[in-house]
Amino acid sequence: MSATPPRINEYLLLTAAFMVGAVVMSLEMLASRYLNPYFGGTIFTWAALISVVLFALMAGYYLGGAAADRLSYKPLLETCIIVAAVYILLLPLFVDATLEAAVTSIDNLGLAALVGALVVTFVPVTFLATFTPIAIKYSLHSLNRSGRVSGIVFAVATAGNIVGTLGTSFFLIPAFGTRFLTEMLGTVLFLSAGVVRLSRRQPRT
Numbered sequence: 001m002s003a004t005p006p007r008i009n010e011y012l013l014l015t016a017a018f019m020v021g022a023v024v025m026s027l028e029m030l031a032s033r034y035l036n037p038y039f040g041g042t043i044f045t046w047a048a049l050i051s052v053v054l055f056a057l058m059a060g061y062y063l064g065g066a067a068a069d070r071l072s073y074k075p076l077l078e079t080c081i082i083v084a085a086v087y088i089l090l091l092p093l094f095v096d097a098t099l100e101a102a103v104t105s106i107d108n109l110g111l112a113a114l115v116g117a118l119v120v121t122f123v124p125v126t127f128l129a130t131f132t133p134i135a136i137k138y139s140l141h142s143l144n145r146s147g148r149v150s151g152i153v154f155a156v157a158t159a160g161n162i163v164g165t166l167g168t169s170f171f172l173i174p175a176f177g178t179r180f181l182t183e184m185l186g187t188v189l190f191l192s193a194g195v196v197r198l199s200r201r202q203p204r205t
Contacts, residue, residue, distance in 0.1 A: 012199035013135055014156045019192040020081065020131045021160025022167070023185050027088065028053050029168040030185070031120040033178045034095055035113060038103045044110040045117075052117040053125055060129020067130060068137040075200075077134050078193040084124035085189035092179055095120060128189075132157055138200075 031049055032041070039045045067076055099116045106112035132153055139149045172181050 009199050010139055012195050013139060014152065016077075016081075016192045016195040016199070017131065017135055017153055017157045018160040018163075019188055019195070020128050021157035022164035023084075023160075023188055023192075024053075024057075024125055024128050025161040025164035026168040026172070026181075026185055027121060027124060029165060029173065030178060030181055031117065033173060034099065034120050035116050038099045039109060039113040039116060042109075045113045048110065048113040049117045049121070052114065052121055056122045056125035057129045060126040060131075061133055063126070064130030065133035068134045077131060077138070077196045077200075080127045080130045080134075081189050081193040081196065084127040085186045085193070087124045087127075088182060088189065089186035091120065092182055 028049065032046070035045050035049065039048075064080070098119050102112045102115045102119070103109075106115060136150050136153050139153065140146055168181070172184070176184065
């Protein structure tokens with residue numbers, strides 16, 4: 001019978017799940033600030049942004065589940081988080097030029113907003129969404145606990161979503177501004193990757 005890892009593994013992994021969940025929704029709120037100067041705060045802009053984030057979550061959940069069954073999923077957690085962090089940190093270097101090109105070259109404002117939302121959110125949210133299915137498999141040591149483990153990971157990540165949404169909208173954006181918050185999100189993701197690495201370095205008993 002395989003040994004069960006100590007509880008600290010699960011606590012650290014859930015901490016990372018909370019942080020990643022917070023960044024996902026914080027990025028969605030932040031993306032609206034990038035898009036608004038070019039596309040306005042219309043229903044079309046928000047529809048495009050929400051749809052792209054949902055599509056990225058769908059893609060990430062699927063790809064994460066497939067990767068968890070085929071690859072060494074513990075290091076993969078850190079890799080996916082770091083890729084998202086790097087993309088977010090590089091975003092200010094190209095986002096304005098890309099959004100400007102979209103709004104000037106695409107006649108349909110809704111379609112242009114959709115392209116803009118893809119540029120800002122699709123890549124990082126897709127990579128971050130892979131976290132949940134991979135983390136569930138990492139935490140799952142018995143099929144008898146599969147429902148409970150899945151529920152806890154999703155619940156903690158969703159709690160992070162709530163904190164990220166409210167914290168970003170009510171405090172972070174007004175207090176720090178768009179560019180600084182972008183750097184902050186990238187930094188939080190690097191810290192999350194460190195937490196994941198620490199969780200898998202804990203000795204098994």
